[in-house]
Amino acid sequence: MACTCPVCGKQTAHVGTLFSHLLNIHDRGHEKWLESYCVKNSINFG
Numbered sequence: 363m364a365c366t367c368p369v370c371g372k373q374t375a376h377v378g379t380l381f382s383h384l385l386n387i388h389d390r391g392h393e394k395w396l397e398s399y400c401v402k403n404s405i406n407f408g
């Protein structure tokens with residue numbers, strides 16, 4: 363299933379690729395989105 367980055371609109375092949383993109387880009391907007399996503403879904407990236 364294709365995923366689109368909610369921050370910059372980049373197309374990724376699947377959700378794993380989308381998370382790699384979010385984790386690797388180290389951009390303030392992406393970090394903020396990831397933080398709120400993790401809080402909302404109770405995900406702890408350690």
Ligand SMILES: [Zn+2]
Pocket residue numbers: 367368369370371372383387392
């Ligand atoms: Zn992005």
